[in-house]
Amino acid sequence: MTTPPPDDRATFDGHAGADNQAQANHSRVNHSQAVTGEIDARAALGGLQQELNRLQRSIRIAIQQQLASMAGQSLGSIAANRELVETIQAMLENHGLRVRCNECGHPAILRVSVRPGCASGVFVFDHTIEGRRTFHGGKTVLPLIQLVSKPPRKKRAPSGKNTRVAS
Numbered sequence: 183m184t185t186p187p188p189d190d191r192a193t194f195d196g197h198a199g200a201d202n203q204a205q206a207n208h209s210r211v212n213h214s215q216a217v218t219g220e221i222d223a224r225a226a227l228g229g230l231q232q233e234l235n236r237l238q239r240s241i242r243i244a245i246q247q248q249l250a251s252m253a254g255q256s257l258g259s260i261a262a263n264r265e266l267v268e269t270i271q272a273m274l275e276n277h278g279l280r281v282r283c284n285e286c287g288h289p290a291i292l293r294v295s296v297r298p299g300c301a302s303g304v305f306v307f308d309h310t311i312e313g314r315r316t317f318h319g320g321k322t323v324l325p326l327i328q329l330v331s332k333p334p335r336k337k338r339a340p341s342g343k344n345t346r347v348a349s
């Protein structure tokens with residue numbers, strides 16, 4: 183005793199319609215949740231970025247203050263001065279920082295160079311200006327150092343000067 187087709191068909195249509203409606207609602211809900219989630223994530227990351235910037239600034243100030251207290255000093259030998267600047271540079275590297283050349287203002291790496299007549303070497307700012315490696319400074323004592331953010335790495339073809347120097 184099966185029921186006649188017309189009713190069945192009507193029920194089926196109605197059901198299908200409801201299903202479609204439900205699916206439409208469902209996808210709308212999902213979509214709006216996705217958008218809300220995206221906004222939340224962006225806001226969270228934005229807040230995190232601000233917090234990191236604050237921390238980064240505190241770190242920079244702390245390092246800068248410590249270095250300022252050491253300005254005008256020399257450790258008395260090239261080896262000791264080199265060890266000092268290498269320690270400073272490693273610290274700066276860890277925090278994405280560079281020293282600011284106090285002659286031209288470019289971001290630089292602090293080094294100790296040999297110079298005749300200067301037993302403990304000289305402190306120089308090592309940087310690339312207009313594509314050329316340049317040294318500024320040259321005091322026999324640690325200069326007063328300002329810190330700057332490390333500039334973004336320049337995109338250059340890997341077969342550059344380094345390859346030629348090596349061969």
Ligand SMILES: [Zn+2]
Pocket residue numbers: 283284285286287288290307309317318
């Ligand atoms: Zn310079």
